[in-house]
Amino acid sequence: MPNFQVSVVIENKPGISDPEGDTILKDLVLKGNNNDITKIRAGTILKFSITEKTKEGAKDKVLKICDELRIYNPLVSKVTATVEEL
Amino acid sequence: MKVGVIVFPGSNCDRDMYHVLTDVFNLNAEFYWHEKNLPSDIDAVVLPGGFSYGDRLRAGVIAAHSPIISDVKKLAEKGIPILGVCNGFQILVESGLLPGVLLKNESLNFMCQWTNLIVNNNKTPFTCKLQMNQKIPIPIANGEGRYFVDDESLNQLKKNNQIVFSYENKVNGSISQIAGVCNSDGNVVGMMPHPERAAEKAINQIDHKPSSLIFESLIETIGMKN
Numbered sequence: 001m002p003n004f005q006v007s008v009v010i011e012n013k014p015g016i017s018d019p020e021g022d023t024i025l026k027d028l029v030l031k032g033n034n035n036d037i038t039k040i041r042a043g044t045i046l047k048f049s050i051t052e053k054t055k056e057g058a059k060d061k062v063l064k065i066c067d068e069l070r071i072y073n074p075l076v077s078k079v080t081a082t083v084e085e086l
Numbered sequence: 087m088k089v090g091v092i093v094f095p096g097s098n099c100d101r102d103m104y105h106v107l108t109d110v111f112n113l114n115a116e117f118y119w120h121e122k123n124l125p126s127d128i129d130a131v132v133l134p135g136g137f138s139y140g141d142r143l144r145a146g147v148i149a150a151h152s153p154i155i156s157d158v159k160k161l162a163e164k165g166i167p168i169l170g171v172c173n174g175f176q177i178l179v180e181s182g183l184l185p186g187v188l189l190k191n192e193s194l195n196f197m198c199q200w201t202n203l204i205v206n207n208n209k210t211p212f213t214c215k216l217q218m219n220q221k222i223p224i225p226i227a228n229g230e231g232r233y234f235v236d237d238e239s240l241n242q243l244k245k246n247n248q249i250v251f252s253y254e255n256k257v258n259g260s261i262s263q264i265a266g267v268c269n270s271d272g273n274v275v276g277m278m279p280h281p282e283r284a285a286e287k288a289i290n291q292i293d294h295k296p297s298s299l300i301f302e303s304l305i306e307t308i309g310m311k312n
Contacts, residue, residue: 016234020190044143073147073187
């Protein structure tokens with residue numbers, strides 16, 4: 001069976017303040033005169049290596065684990081997952 | 087009357103809590119490692135502060151999957167008083183026993199300072215000897231203490247009288263300055279500040295009596311039951 005790497009990004013939902021992202025924007029990026037940048041959101045990335053039959057199967061399984069074990073808190077966070085074959 | 091103090095890998099306020107329960111308030115307390123079971127005849131349970139699992143992933147989330155939490159849930163359903171302090175509050179929230187979530191402080195800093203709490207609900211097993219709006223001088227020590235719930239849940243908390251403590255002043259960006267909440271039955275209480283660090287005169291030069299009343303409330307509650 002092929003090996004996949006599923007990268008899960010956990011970030012605050014829109015509307016939930018993100019002081020880390022705001023600080024990076026205001027006190028670093030905008031001070032560097034990059035006025036075209038309007039927003040930065042900080043997050044956490046978890047990379048799962050998994051053996052599965054298909055790409056979709058790998059992604060579904062990892063997202064199910066994230067839901068069941070509350071890897072992210074659905075009240076304030078959202079997850080997005082991308083898959084690549086190793 | 088037996089109080090269980092749960093110890094997780096990384097708990098560091100467990101001995102302070104045990105000392106206050108036993109030496110200051112003469113309660114019969116016992117430590118319970120998080121992989122053990124809690125006796126079904128226990129009278130109260132305390133989840134102490136600390137950094138369970140080094141706050142990895144999110145404060146309290148890994149400890150919320152500890153085997154002992156299923157016993158805590160059963161006891162909570164039976165109406166047994168359960169108190170979570172600091173990391174204990176985070177664990178209760180992550181295990182679904184209390185509503186809301188504790189985010190990183192607005193400053194992103196670990197905050198260790200004295201604050202004033204205001205009592206918003208004096209009907210819980212841990213606040214029944216306090217007066218409404220009574221002020222409690224008490225320390226906080228946390229990095230993830232910013233309480234958050236969505237607007238609908240906040241309205242529910244207010245309606246059901248589930249906000250137990252709020253900060254007198256803005257401290258860390260908590261919504262409605264909430265410092266402690268309870269479940270809808272009122273027997274499970276979580277709070278970010280540390281009553282075990284404020285209930286003795288030797289370590290609280292401002293006024294140790296209000297924090298003492300948190301423990302005296304518990305004694306009154308479980309004493310009445312036995």
